[in-house]
Amino acid sequence: MQPVASNWRTSSYTGTENCVEVADNDAKNVMVRDTKARNRGVLAVQRNAWTAFVEHTKQG
Numbered sequence: 663m664q665p666v667a668s669n670w671r672t673s674s675y676t677g678t679e680n681c682v683e684v685a686d687n688d689a690k691n692v693m694v695r696d697t698k699a700r701n702r703g704v705l706a707v708q709r710n711a712w713t714a715f716v717e718h719t720k721q722g
Contacts, residue, residue: 668685668693668704669685670683670684670693670695671683681698683700691708691709692707692708692709
């Protein structure tokens with residue numbers, strides 16, 4: 663089985679000064695990287711931890 667190619671996207675709420683990209687098309691991990699420094703690496707976050715993070719930030 664071949665690895666899934668990351669499908670990078672940015673939020674429609676993101677301005678131009680502080681951008682991150684997210685790839686969430688992998689079954690196990692959500693990948694996060696800095697839009698302005700893509701070559702500096704990628705953060706892989708377990709899907710359940712990412713979901714908890716997103717839900718927490720929605721609460722304010």
